[in-house]
Every structure is written in structure tokens, then in C-alpha cells.
Amino acid sequence: MKKFTKLTSAVVPLNIENIDTDQIIPARFLKATTREGFGENLFRDWRYNGDNTPKPEFVMNNPTYSGQILVAGKNFGCGSSREHAAWAIQDAGFDAVISSFFADIFKGNALNNGLLPIQVSDAFLAQIFKAVDNNPKSALEVDLEKQTVTIVETGAQESFEINPYKKSCLINGYDDIDFILNQKQLIEEFEQAR
Amino acid sequence: MSKTLVEKIWDAHVVKSEEGFPDILYIDTHLIHEVTSPQAFDGLRKRGLPVFRPKQTVATADHNVPTLNQLLPIKEELSRYQVDMLTKNCAEFGIELYGLGHPFQGIVHVIGPELGITLPGKTMVCGDSHTSTHGAFGAIAFGIGTSQVEQVFATQCLLQSKPKTMKIEVNGELGKGVGAKDIILYIIAKISAAGGTGYFIEYAGSAIESLSMEARMTICNMSIEMGARGGLIAPDQTTFDYIKGREFAPAGEEWDKALAYWKTLYSDADAKFDSVLTFNAADIAPMITYGTNPGMGMGIQEHIPATTAQPETEKVSYKKALDYMGFDDDSSLIGKPVDYVFIGSCTNSRIEDLREVASFVKDKRKADNVTVWIVPGSKQVEQQAKNEGLDKIFEAAGFQLREPGCSACLGMNEDKIPAGKYCVSTSNRNFEGRQGQNARTLLASPLTAAAAAVTGKITDVREMLEKVEG
Numbered sequence: 001m002k003k004f005t006k007l008t009s010a011v012v013p014l015n016i017e018n019i020d021t022d023q024i025i026p027a028r029f030l031k032a033t034t035r036e037g038f039g040e041n042l043f044r045d046w047r048y049n050g051d052n053t054p055k056p057e058f059v060m061n062n063p064t065y066s067g068q069i070l071v072a073g074k075n076f077g078c079g080s081s082r083e084h085a086a087w088a089i090q091d092a093g094f095d096a097v098i099s100s101f102f103a104d105i106f107k108g109n110a111l112n113n114g115l116l117p118i119q120v121s122d123a124f125l126a127q128i129f130k131a132v133d134n135n136p137k138s139a140l141e142v143d144l145e146k147q148t149v150t151i152v153e154t155g156a157q158e159s160f161e162i163n164p165y166k167k168s169c170l171i172n173g174y175d176d177i178d179f180i181l182n183q184k185q186l187i188e189e190f191e192q193a194r
Numbered sequence: 195m196s197k198t199l200v201e202k203i204w205d206a207h208v209v210k211s212e213e214g215f216p217d218i219l220y221i222d223t224h225l226i227h228e229v230t231s232p233q234a235f236d237g238l239r240k241r242g243l244p245v246f247r248p249k250q251t252v253a254t255a256d257h258n259v260p261t262l263n264q265l266l267p268i269k270e271e272l273s274r275y276q277v278d279m280l281t282k283n284c285a286e287f288g289i290e291l292y293g294l295g296h297p298f299q300g301i302v303h304v305i306g307p308e309l310g311i312t313l314p315g316k317t318m319v320c321g322d323s324h325t326s327t328h329g330a331f332g333a334i335a336f337g338i339g340t341s342q343v344e345q346v347f348a349t350q351c352l353l354q355s356k357p358k359t360m361k362i363e364v365n366g367e368l369g370k371g372v373g374a375k376d377i378i379l380y381i382i383a384k385i386s387a388a389g390g391t392g393y394f395i396e397y398a399g400s401a402i403e404s405l406s407m408e409a410r411m412t413i414c415n416m417s418i419e420m421g422a423r424g425g426l427i428a429p430d431q432t433t434f435d436y437i438k439g440r441e442f443a444p445a446g447e448e449w450d451k452a453l454a455y456w457k458t459l460y461s462d463a464d465a466k467f468d469s470v471l472t473f474n475a476a477d478i479a480p481m482i483t484y485g486t487n488p489g490m491g492m493g494i495q496e497h498i499p500a501t502t503a504q505p506e507t508e509k510v511s512y513k514k515a516l517d518y519m520g521f522d523d524d525s526s527l528i529g530k531p532v533d534y535v536f537i538g539s540c541t542n543s544r545i546e547d548l549r550e551v552a553s554f555v556k557d558k559r560k561a562d563n564v565t566v567w568i569v570p571g572s573k574q575v576e577q578q579a580k581n582e583g584l585d586k587i588f589e590a591a592g593f594q595l596r597e598p599g600c601s602a603c604l605g606m607n608e609d610k611i612p613a614g615k616y617c618v619s620t621s622n623r624n625f626e627g628r629q630g631q632n633a634r635t636l637l638a639s640p641l642t643a644a645a646a647a648v649t650g651k652i653t654d655v656r657e658m659l660e661k662v663e664g
Contacts, residue, residue, distance in 0.1 A: 020487065105423070
């Protein structure tokens with residue numbers, strides 16, 4: 001799994017609430033049987049017209065905005081369990097997603113792929129959007145070790161929560177399967193004791 | 195110590211619990227389908243691992259299958275490849291597959307219960323968020339991502355933090371024309387599409403206890419639409435009667451042993467929930483959604499809430515949703531013409547749903563402006579409908595009875611609603627583009643969907659029921 005420690009980057013702001021996984025990656029693009037290539041269809045129907053021409057008003061088609069951090073409104077990733085949503089975001093070049101609330105399954109999927117979901121307060125999220133409004137190149141600094149996110153320009157900082165186990169997975173680049181495989185004997189004992 | 199039902203089942207499945215780590219939770223049954231499994235099988239190959247407990251895994255093809263001419267080769271190349279890949283993977287890893295053409299094939303959350311695979315007290319997972327459906331039997335059942343599918347393949351376990359618990363009580367009697375779908379749409383409208391996030395929900399109360407298993411499945415199915423990982427209902431005589439005699443249900447001595455255990459599966463009287471909500475069944479009207487998340491629902495006679503009444507931070511998203519739907523603030527949906535009616539999905543495609551629709555449309559005909567698709571949840575539901583002559587009723591009404599699959603619920607196959615068209619759908623999600631690019635979905639019960647099919651517009655089904663009786 002991809003490691004994550006520190007990241008300083010400008011952001012792509014998407015100030016919409018309840019962005020569901022069907023917007024992130026519509027079902028018609030779930031036919032692939034590998035994990036790669038979903039990035040080109042990320043936010044497909046917001047990003048492109050029916051004839052595949054880009055919609056200029058969508059933030060990802062605006063060259064003013066770029067970066068490895070996606071910032072979105074609350075309840076990001078609600079809906080389906082499709083891990084393709086996390087794969088698509090990562091494949092499009094993002095390493096972290098910031099929102100004031102994440103849907104459970106999306107959050108787990110992101111963590112299992114080394115894509116860091118950062119939950120901040122509503123007030124701090126509003127500060128980030130404001131900073132980007134004032135200066136589209138405004139950068140954020142994410143420090144996983146310290147569990148902080150900082151608006152570089154203003155110095156405003158907030159800390160975020162992450163399960164200590166998942167944190168060490170991200171920092172070291174190992175995944176749940178590596179962890180559970182080491183417990184196989186316990187699992188077999190559990191089965192026999194039932 | 196007193197425990198909630200969730201805690202009882204959870205604790206019975208913990209292989210290891212250690213401070214600072216998620217629990218290692220043993221999974222009894224793993225259901226898989228063609229869309230979220232191929233990358234997990236690939237992962238096993240890369241690690242050189244077998245499926246640890248293949249006999250505890252059951253596969254079917256449902257998400258990406260055609261609902262017409264299922265016995266012919268799938269026309270679309272990518273879809274055919276994906277379904278073929280499931281067949282190959284199941285053969286290679288020794289997993290039982292109920293694929294196209296098999297009498298047990300169907301939507302994964304319909305076949306589990308009807309085959310007696312879904313049982314009280316089990317832990318069950320599937321790479322699909324509507325796995326919460328199986329909670330209707332008093333099981334811990336939840337949706338997982340593909341990395342977790344791989345985890346369960348490799349170890350029959352998942353690393354999971356114990357969820358918080360919420361009790362939702364619905365008491366009293368439901369009004370005429372109001373059913374399980376209305377109950378759950380009402381609850382979601384009350385607590386929002388994120389109101390259950392982080393929780394496992396136990397549904398209780400006299401209105402829930404009086405429901406059939408099919409109706410309980412409809413309720414638990416949509417737990418995820420308020421963000422809850424799962425929802426469950428304590429098993430009772432209704433549950434036991436439903437299970438007894440099913441294909442893979444325990445029998446003989448095994449049955450007696452299982453039943454004795456199942457009867458211990460309830461929340462203790464003084465068990466503590468992290469949150470408790472109570473609703474009155476009599477307050478619930480037939481529900482319909484007007485927006486682009488399942489929390490945007492209202493009683494069918496109500497008016498769409500005004501954008502100005504929304505919290506400041508939500509106004510933009512709210513307006514965007516109404517614009518997408520082509521609806522105005524403060525407007526009523528009654529009388530609004532519809533183009534499609536879809537009766538199907540893991541929420542409402544069981545035999546009871548089809549019977550309810552058939553009994554309503556008998557001797558009626560669909561309106562000319564509406565296309566009506568009925569997609570049964572499984573081959574067994576389809577066969578049962580035919581045995582009961584429901585197919586003839588649907589045919590006479592101009593409803594098209596198709597073959598089993600997820601179909602227009604997610605529009606992954608060719609069953610798509612065209613851009614700009616309105617579809618009254620018994621499915622579970624009204625997200626933008628869910629049923630097809632720019633399609634507009636209004637979620638409702640099978641009865642409300644059937645009423646729209648007959649009148650060609652949004653209709654309060656209670657008025658039609660009164661006419662029949664009057």
C-alpha cells in the first residue's frame with residue numbers, strides 16, 4: 001500500500017455537500033476488473049457533457065485549481081460501497097481528501113488504499129474554502145505524524161483524529177491483510193472453539 | 195452485564211480485541227458478486243493465497259446482468275467479460291456460484307434470505323452497501339469495500355472497530371396504503387442521509403414487530419441511506435417461520451439447537467444504546483422523494499421545503515438538487531407526470547412486493563405515457579410470480595416483467611432511464627444520474643409506484659384504495 005507521511009499542496013475545492021459515490025464514479029464505469037484507470041472518469045457527469053466535451057465550469061476543468069488534496073462539503077462519499085470511488089480519486093492524482101464529515105465505508109476504503117481522509121470542523125472547512133477563494137494557489141500542509149492540517153498562508157491549524165492502527169498502516173505502507181495473516185493461528189483456534 | 199443485540203452478536207465473533215487496534219471480527223458468511231470481487235481475487239493471486247474458507251462464501255451475478263434473454267451471451271463486451279471473470283474466479287477458488295441460468299440466481303440480498311443462508315446471530319458481509327438487508331433476521335450484516343473482500347477471502351475475518359448503537363422504535367399502527375418503504379423513507383427524511391453514520395441501528399417497536407420478513411428487509415436494506423453501516427431487528431416467531439424449511443436452513447436436531455440460540459438474541463431490557471429515537475407509525479404517510487439524496491423525502495401530500503428554510507451552508511447543495519430534479523420550492527408533486535416506473539431492486543423486488551403490486555393493478559391498465567418495468571429479485575421470485583399467475587396480471591396491465599438483477603436501480607446494465615425523464619422507483623437511491631445520465635428518480639413504495647403507473651402521474655395511493663372500497 002502507498003505510504004503517507006507529509007504533504008504540502010494546493011487544493012481542488014468542491015464545495016458541495018453529500019457527494020455520493022455515484023457522482024465520484026458512476027456505475028457504468030464499474031465494469032473494469034482491475035484497479036487502474038478509474039481517474040479519467042472521476043466525477044464524470046459533472047466534469048464532461050454527454051458528448052464527452054469538458055464542462056468548463058467544473059473545478060477540475062479549471063486550470064486555476066490543481067493539487068493533490070481534494071476539499072469537499074460534508075458527508076463526502078455517501079452511498080455505495082464501491083472502492084472504485086477511492087481508486088478513482090487516487091488515480092486522478094489526489095493523496096488526501098478533506099471534508100467535515102465522511103461516510104463510513106468510503107472512509108475505510110480510502111484508508112485501505114493509502115488515500116488519507118481528513119475530517120475537520122465545519123468552521124475550519126469554511127476557512128479552507130475562504131482561503132482558496134481568495135487565492136486559488138493557497139496551500140495546505142498535512143502532517144500525519146502530528147495529525148495536523150495547516151493553511152500555509154494564514155498559519156491556521158487544526159488537528160484531526162485517526163485510528164492509531166490505521167495511522168501506522170499509512171506511515172509504514174502495510175495493510176490489514178498483512179496484519180490479519182499474522183493472526184491465522186488465533187483464527188483457527190477461534191473456529192475450533194465454537 | 196446487559197447487552198444490546200448488536201453487542202451480543204459482535205462479542206460472539208471477536209477473535210481478538212486489543213487496545214488501540216480494531217477488533218478482529220470473524221465472518222460467518224461472505225456473499226460476492228461480479229462487480230466488487232475481481233480485484234480482490236487478483237489480490238489473492240498476487241499474494242499467492244487461497245480463499246481461506248471457500249464453503250462460507252456464496253456468489254451470484256446480479257449487478258451487471260441483462261434482464262432480458264439472460265440465457266443468451268451478454269451482448270456488451272465489458273459486461274460479458276466481468277460476468278465470465280466471476281465464473282472463472284469461483285471455479286479457480288472453489289466457490290459456489292449461482293450464475294445466470296441457475297435456479298437460485300438473483301440479487302445477492304434477495305437470494306441469501308430465500309435460500310436460508312441468512313440466519314439470526316450470523317456475521318455477514320458483501321461488497322455491497324445494501325448488505326444491511328440481512329439484518330432483518332437479527333444478523334450483523336454490512337457492506338464492505340473490495341480490499342475488505344480480499345481480507346475476508348484471505349482470513350474469513352475483518353478488522354473492524356465496534357460500532358456505536360442506535361435504537362429506532364416505531365410504535366402504533368400504520369395507516370392504509372402505508373408500508374415498510376414509507377417507514378424507512380420517513381425515518382431517513384427525519385434524521386437525514388448522514389444521521390446514522392457510525393451507528394448500527396436496531397429497529398424495534400410494535401409497528402416493526404408486526405411486519406413480515408420481506409417488509410423488515412426493506413427497512414434494514416435502507417439503513418445505509420442514513421449512513422448507518424447496518425440495521426437489524428431481533429428475531430422472533432415471524433423470523434423462525436420464514437426460515438424453517440428453506441434450502442440451506444438448519445433441519446432436525448440442528449434446527450432445535452439453532453432455535454434455542456436464536457431465542458437468546460434480543461437486546462436486554464436495561465441495555466444501553468448510544469442513541470434512541472422514537473416515531474409514531476400513525477404519523478407516517480405514503481412517502482416520496484423530491485431531491486437527490488434519500489433524506490430529501492416527504493409525505494406525498496406535502497410541499498417541497500423552500501431553499502430559504504435550509505441551513506445557510508446547505509442552501510447551494512439543496513438548490514442544485516431541486517434544479518437537477520426540475521422542481522420548485524414550495525411546490526406539490528401530486529399530479530406531476532411521470533415517464534417510467536421501476537419496481538425492483540434489493541429494497542422491493544420480493545414476492546410480497548410483486549403480490550402487492552399485482553393485487554393493486556388487477557383489472558387496471560398502465561397510463562399510455564408510462565413505461566413500467568418489474569424486475570423480480572431472483573429466479574425463485576420470478577418463478578413464484580408465474581406460479582401464482584401474477585405475470586398474467588402484469589401483462590394485462592401493460593407492465594413488463596423482466597428477469598432478475600439489480601437493473602435500473604443503478605443502471606449498470608442497459609436498463610437505464612433516459613436523460614431528463616422522471617422515474618418513480620422502488621429502489622433505494624435517487625442520486626444524480628443513478629438510474630442513467632441525467633435521469634430523475636423519485637423513490638417510493640411499490641404501491642405508490644403502482645399508482646403512478648396506472649394514473650401516469652404522482653398520485654396519493656390512499657385515494658385510489660378508498661375508491662375501491664367505497
